[in-house]
Amino acid sequence: MKRVILSFSLLASVMAYGQSKDYPIQGVPFTSVKLTDNFWLPRIKMNATVTIPASFERCESTGRVKNFTMAANKSGKFCTVYPFDDTDIYKTIEGASYSMSLFPDAKLDRYVDSLIAVVGKAQEPDGYLYTARTIDPLNVGAWVGSERWQKERELSHELYNAGHLYEAAAAHYISTGKRNLLDIALKNADLVCSVFGPGKRHVAPGHEIVEMGLVKLYRITGKAEYLATAKDFVEYRGHYNGYDPKSNDQWKNGKYWQDDIPVADQREANGHAVRAGYLYSGVADIAALTGDKALLTAIDSIWANVVGKKMYVQGGTGAIGDGERYGENYELPNETAYNETCAAIANIFWNQRMFQLHGDSKYVDVMEKILYNGFISGIGLDGKSFFYTNAMQIKNSFTHRDMESSRSGWFVCSCCPTNDLRLLPSIPGYVYAQKDDKLFVNLFINGNANMKIMGKDVAIEQQNNYPWNGDLKFTINTKKTADFSMLVRIPGWAKGVAIPSDLYAFKNNMRIQSMIPITVNGQSVEYEMENGYAVIKRTWKKNDVVEVKLPMDVERVIANQKVGDDNGKVALQRGPIIYCAEWADNNGKATNIIVPDAANFTTTFKADLLNGVEVLQAQVPVVEIKDNQTVQTVQKTLTAIPYYAWANRGKGEMMIWFPQKVTDIDLVASELNIPEPDK
Numbered sequence: 001m002k003r004v005i006l007s008f009s010l011l012a013s014v015m016a017y018g019q020s021k022d023y024p025i026q027g028v029p030f031t032s033v034k035l036t037d038n039f040w041l042p043r044i045k046m047n048a049t050v051t052i053p054a055s056f057e058r059c060e061s062t063g064r065v066k067n068f069t070m071a072a073n074k075s076g077k078f079c080t081v082y083p084f085d086d087t088d089i090y091k092t093i094e095g096a097s098y099s100m101s102l103f104p105d106a107k108l109d110r111y112v113d114s115l116i117a118v119v120g121k122a123q124e125p126d127g128y129l130y131t132a133r134t135i136d137p138l139n140v141g142a143w144v145g146s147e148r149w150q151k152e153r154e155l156s157h158e159l160y161n162a163g164h165l166y167e168a169a170a171a172h173y174i175s176t177g178k179r180n181l182l183d184i185a186l187k188n189a190d191l192v193c194s195v196f197g198p199g200k201r202h203v204a205p206g207h208e209i210v211e212m213g214l215v216k217l218y219r220i221t222g223k224a225e226y227l228a229t230a231k232d233f234v235e236y237r238g239h240y241n242g243y244d245p246k247s248n249d250q251w252k253n254g255k256y257w258q259d260d261i262p263v264a265d266q267r268e269a270n271g272h273a274v275r276a277g278y279l280y281s282g283v284a285d286i287a288a289l290t291g292d293k294a295l296l297t298a299i300d301s302i303w304a305n306v307v308g309k310k311m312y313v314q315g316g317t318g319a320i321g322d323g324e325r326y327g328e329n330y331e332l333p334n335e336t337a338y339n340e341t342c343a344a345i346a347n348i349f350w351n352q353r354m355f356q357l358h359g360d361s362k363y364v365d366v367m368e369k370i371l372y373n374g375f376i377s378g379i380g381l382d383g384k385s386f387f388y389t390n391a392m393q394i395k396n397s398f399t400h401r402d403m404e405s406s407r408s409g410w411f412v413c414s415c416c417p418t419n420d421l422r423l424l425p426s427i428p429g430y431v432y433a434q435k436d437d438k439l440f441v442n443l444f445i446n447g448n449a450n451m452k453i454m455g456k457d458v459a460i461e462q463q464n465n466y467p468w469n470g471d472l473k474f475t476i477n478t479k480k481t482a483d484f485s486m487l488v489r490i491p492g493w494a495k496g497v498a499i500p501s502d503l504y505a506f507k508n509n510m511r512i513q514s515m516i517p518i519t520v521n522g523q524s525v526e527y528e529m530e531n532g533y534a535v536i537k538r539t540w541k542k543n544d545v546v547e548v549k550l551p552m553d554v555e556r557v558i559a560n561q562k563v564g565d566d567n568g569k570v571a572l573q574r575g576p577i578i579y580c581a582e583w584a585d586n587n588g589k590a591t592n593i594i595v596p597d598a599a600n601f602t603t604t605f606k607a608d609l610l611n612g613v614e615v616l617q618a619q620v621p622v623v624e625i626k627d628n629q630t631v632q633t634v635q636k637t638l639t640a641i642p643y644y645a646w647a648n649r650g651k652g653e654m655m656i657w658f659p660q661k662v663t664d665i666d667l668v669a670s671e672l673n674i675p676e677p678d679k
Contacts, residue, residue: 021288021289021290021291022288022289023288023353023356023357024288024356024357024359024435025355025356025357025359025433025434025435025440026356026433026434026435027352027356027429027430027432027433027434028429028431028432028433028434028449028451029429030098030101030102030425030426030427030428030429030430031101031174031175031428032449032450032451033428033429033431033432033447033448033449034102034428034447034448034449035427035428035445035446035447036446036447036448037445037446037447037462037464037466038446038465038612039445039466039467040427040445041446041447042611043376043379043383043424044099044102044424044425044427045103046383047095047099047383047420047421047424047425048099048102048103048105048425049383050382050383050384051095051379051383051384051417051420051421051424052092052095052096052099052108052421054383054384054409055088055092055095055417055418055421056092056096056111056115058409058410058414059088059089059092062080062085062410062414063079063080064080064085064086064088064089065089065115065118066079067079067080067085067086067131067132067135068086068089068118068119068121068122068131069118069121069122070131070135071122071131071134071135072118072121072122074134074135074136075135075136076135076136077135077136077139078131078132078135078136078140078141081412081413082143082157082412082413083130083131083132083141083143083144083155083156083157083158083161084157084160084161084207084415085414086129086130086131086132086161086164086165087160087161087164087165087415087418088414088415088418089115089119090161090164090165090167090168091164091167091168091418091419091421091422092418092421092422093112093115093116093168093171093172093181094164094167094168094171094172094422095418095421095422095423095424095425096108096112097112097168097171097172097174097175097176098171098175098422098425098426099425100112100175100176101174101175101176101425102425102428109176112172113178113180116172116180116181116184117180119181119184120180120184122134123184123187123188126191127187127188127189127190127191128148128188128191129161129162129165129184129188130148130158130161132144132156133148142155143155143156143157144156148195149195149201149203151206152203152205152206153203153204153205153206153240153257153259154206154257155206156206157206157207159192159203159205159206159207159210159233160205160206160207160208160209160210162188162189162192162210162213163205163208163209163210163211163212163213163214163278164209164213165184165185165188165213166185166188166189166210166213166214166216166217167209167212167213167216167422168181168185168422169181169182169184169185169186169217170182170185170213170216170217170219170220171422171426173220182220185213185217186217186221189214189217189226190225192210192214192229193225193226193228193229196229196232196233197228197229197232198232202232202236202239203233203236204233204236204237204238204239204240204257204259205233206257206275207272207274207275207278208233208258208275208276208278208279208282209278209282210230210233211230211233211234211278211279211282211283211285211286212230212278212281212282212285212349214226214227214229214230214233215227215230215282215285215286215289218230218289227286227289227290230282230285230286231286231290231292233282234263234279234282234283234286234295235262235263235264237257237258237259237261237262237263237279238254238259238260238261238262238263238265238266239262240254240259243259243260245260250270250271250323250325251323255270255271256271256272256323256325257271257272257275258270258271258272258275258276258279263279263283263295263298264292264294264295264297264298265298266298266301266302267298267301267302267305268301268302268305268329269302269305269306269310269317269326270325270326271323271325271326272318272323272324272325273317273318273324273325273326273338273340273343273346274318274324274340274342274343274346274415276326276346277317277343277345277346277347277349277350278346278349280299280302280303280346280350281346281349281350281353283295283298283299284299284350284353284354284356284357285353287299287357288353288356288357296357299354303350303351303354303363304501305329306326306347307366307499307500307501307503308501308502308503309329309330309501309503310326310327310329310330310331310332311332311366311499311503312332312337312339312374312392313498313499313504313557313559313571313578313656313657314339314369314373314374314377314390314392314578314643314656315344315347315366315369315370315371315373315374315375316337316339316343316344316370316373316374316390316392317339317343317344317347318338318339318340318343319331319332319333319336319337319338319339320336320338321336321338321389324338324340324343329562330560330562330563330564332559332563332565332566333565334392334393334565334566334656334657335392335393335395335565337389337390337391337392337393338389339374339389339390339391339392340388340389340390340416341374341375341377341378341386341387341388341389341390341416341419341420342415342416342419344370344374344375344378344390345375345419345420345423347366347367347370348367348370348371348375348423348430351363351364351366351367351370352364352367352430355367355433355442356433358531359435359440359531360531360532361442361489361490361491361492361531361532361533362492362500362532364442364443364489364532365489365491365492365493365497365499365500365532366499366500367430368443368491368576369499369576369578371427371430371443372467372576372577372642372644373576373577373578373642373643373644374390375420375423376644377390377643377644377646378390378416378420379420379424380407380647380648381610381611381645381648382648384409385407385408385409386407386408386409386410386411386416386417386420387407387408387416387647388408388411388413388416391654392656392657393591393654393655393656393657394590394652394653394654394655395591395653396589396591396652396653406647406651407647407648427443427445428445428447430442430443431443431445431447431449431462432449432451432460434451434453436454437453437454437483437484437485438484438485438487439451439453439458439460439484439485439486439487440487440489440533441460441474441486441487441488441489442489444462444464444466444467444472445462445464445466446462446463446464446466447461447462448460448461448462449461453482453484454482454483454484456478456479456480456482457478457479458476458477458478458482458484458540459476459477459478460474460475460476460477461474461475461477462474463475466575467575467576467577468552468575468605468614469552470494470549470550470551470552470575471547471548471549471550472488472547472548472549472550473545473546473547474486474488474545474546474547474548475543475544475545476540476542476543476544476545476546477542477543478540478541478542479542481539481540481541482539482540483538483539483540484537484540485535485536485537486535486536486537486540486546487530487533487534487535487536488518488533488534488536488546488548489532489533490516490529490532490533490534490548490550491550491576492532493506493555493573493575493576494516494550494551495514495516496509496514498555498557498573502560503559503560503563504557504558504559504560504571505557505558506555506556506557506558506573507555507556507557507558507570507597508556508597509555516534516548516549516550516551517548517549518534518536518546518547518548518549519546519547520536520538520544520545520546520547521544521545522545522547534548550575552574552575552603553574554572554573554574554601554603554616555572555573555574556570556571556572556595556597557570557571557572557573557578558570559571559657565657566657568659568660568661568663569657569658569659569660570595570657570658570660571656571657571658572595572601572616572640572658574603574614574616577614577642577643577644578642578643578656579616579640579641579642579643579656580640580641580642580643580646580654580655580656581593581638581639581640581641581654581655581658582641582646582647582649582652582653582654583652583653583654584649584650584652585615585639585640585641586622586636586638586639587622587636588652588653589652589653590652590653590654590655591653591655592622592623592624593620593622593623593638593655593658594620594621594622594623594633594658594659594660594661594662595618595620595638595658595659595660596620596621596660596661597660599618599619599620599638600618600619601616601617601618602616602617602618603615603616603617604617609641610641610642610645610648610649611645613641613642613645614642615639615640615641616638616639616640617637617638617639617640618637618638619635619636619637619638620635620636620637620638621633621634621635621662622634622635622636622638623662623665631665633662643656
């Protein structure tokens with residue numbers, strides 16, 4: 001109970017310092033939501049028992065912990081590759097902190113405290129904390145300047161490290177009530193605020209996240225300097241005169257860092273997709289807390305650009321591998337799609353904040369798409385193998401993508417695995433939100449939640465088999481009758497909207513205007529729709545039951561004609577899940593499958609396949625070669641699995657977009673010997 005009370009008290013502590021603005025909608029804290037479902041809870045438990053321990057072990061074995069020990073002793077040689085490797089420890093502590101709040105673990109708690117002690121010893125007396133410099137200031141490597149912060153704009157990641165420290169410290173404090181990591185973070189933040197800002201050093205951080213981290217410290221402490229410095233980091237973007245605005249090179253014109261023009265003037269997503277997502281999340285925080293309308297206009301426009309022109313059908317972003325960046329509008333190639341897992345995570349953070357600003361379900365629709373597809377595709381079903389990038393297709397004839405059909409235990413740059421493990425245990429905090437007498441139901445995950453609405457205790461229980469089944473049940477319990485509005489998100493896909501833009505659509509859709517059936521205590525109710533939510537306003541009493549029936553049809557998705565790679569093709573979606581064909585279910589291939597309009601799909605839940613998945617099957621034409629000379633089509637069974645589950649059974653072909661008819665054939669002279677990837 002102590003942890004729950006602490007989580008609720010954070011906002012009150014800031015308000016006591018005179019904060020007058022904030023997000024109009026507040027999420028129900030993750031500590032107040034206990035999941036019981038069969039989809040997310042097993043993943044969160046595996047994160048606790050497998051992913052987090054494996055990450056700590058890898059931080060030890062790769063030298064990441066040793067870097068802090070050497071920094072404390074001010075001797076040795078930085079023993080990993082990147083100066084931002086410090087953040088893998090911070091992110092793992094963050095994930096462990098969230099996890100311990102859900103699954104108390106005394107042994108893990110002691111270990112985390114021991115690591116925090118190591119981190120504290122590595123901190124310099126004035127608060128500076130950056131092992132790549134502190135170990136040996138005279139030998140810092142090419143990424144780091146000869147003085148503090150000298151290369152912050154481009155390479156050093158000093159403020160990026162600080163941002164992840166602040167995020168971890170906030171999570172640890174909220175989850176445990178301990179100040180040991182928080183005090184380290186505050187000491188560092190005080191240093192940062194003393195160095196940067198008006199009349200001091202000005203810089204636009206090369207890799208954003210310090211803005212989000214400073215806001216979290218501001219929320220905990222109410223210290224105005226933290227918010228002011230975060231805002232300054234945002235406002236100084238676009239004022240560096242060292243870039244060439246006429247250059248088409250993203251590094252030379254500043255776009256790679258989102259630093260080519262002031263943020264308030266930006267209208268499109270550009271540059272490194274992870275950095276961009278962190279920036280937009282931080283901008284949302286600052287806009288909410290300061291009421292800055294220019295910043296709000298900017299991120300509204302950028303969001304529309306991403307969702308309307310730069311997002312893959314499974315929620316991935318950052319199409320271009322060169323610079324891990326956004327491409328031009330509608331530049332969404334399948335063969336070379338990059339889709340870094342960290343970019344998916346950054347966009348989950350961003351869309352949650354956009355919902356809290358505007359209260360529109362379209363942001364949660366996009367967040368749900370990413371959660372169930374582009375995010376968890378990055379984590380193997382074993383909990384300890386990962387994708388850094390998330391491919392859209394794998395063809396045996398194209399060897400340059402071959403490595404991306406195999407998951408890896410870790411990476412030299414292992415930002416994605418440690419990002420995965422910090423997001424997973426925080427997912428309960430995305431289920432519900434509140435504003436005055438409104439309770440928003442955003443995600444459909446079995447569990448129990450407790451909250452106060454207009455001063456009255458309210459408990460809500462979800463019972464469903466989502467995402468495989470669309471029958472939703474909510475049981476409301478109140479100690480006394482309570483008047484409030486329950487706003488149940490009606491997903492866009494349930495209303496025939498593939499995505500809240502014209503980038504993707506459901507082919508031959510006839511359901512856009514239909515109303516979703518809702519009952520209260522078995523009786524049909526009429527309801528108004530508000531920003532994508534079914535509003536059920538009533539006087540609630542103990543054991544009131546709301547039931548919602550979402551359609552679970554198999555939909556064919558088509559792309560805007562401006563997305564050249566997808567012309568004449570369809571993708572498959574059922575509920576929030578995007579499907580793919582993988583070699584293991586389709587006679588060793590997936591790139592020879594045609595999905596004509598006449599194909600009739602059936603669905604079956606297979607508990608013994610890929611930890612339990614709903615599969616789609618249909619009889620479709622498949623292109624085959626006979627006697628190495630004759631090309632023909634034969635009818636075979638297409639089996640499609642959820643995209644997130646691919647690449648857990650070995651290496652081979654995978655396809656998301658299927659041609660509706662044969663228009664061309666690629667001829668490959670011979671199969672190539674493809675070497676096994678380095679593990």
